[in-house]
Amino acid sequence: MALVDSEPRYIYKIIPSTSPVREPLPEFLPVSELDQNSGFIHLSTALQVPNTLKFFFKDEPLVYILRIEYTTVVHHVRWESPDGKVCGPRPGEGLFPHLYNGLKLGKDQAESIAIWQNDGGWDKALNGAKPWLVY
Incomplete structure (x- = not known):
């Protein structure tokens, strides 16, 4: 996974199936x-979403993205390690966007929402999300 120095166009929040997201959003x-x-609110870039899914949501039947x-939100985002410490990036992942706006x-x-199914892993959902999941 290449690290990108430019600012992303989008960042993403992954929400487990146990907290269903309905439209219209509240x-x-x-x-x-x-x-x-x-x-703070943990977020991921498009490049970080695959590993976030595989490590933290591997047993979820579906997620809301x-x-x-x-x-x-740029004025409320800090780029930090996954645990919220400002330090060097984890290998291959870079720093993560964290939203500090009072939770x-x-x-x-949110600009839009997707619902992804875990079909024996996240690869099928990720492949189908390519037009939507952009850096």
């Missing part, structure tokens, strides 16, 4: 326990 979605404990236009994620932040 003003604010419920905050995950991880995000609540961290004090929120696509967030980066320019709409607010909903209709004003």
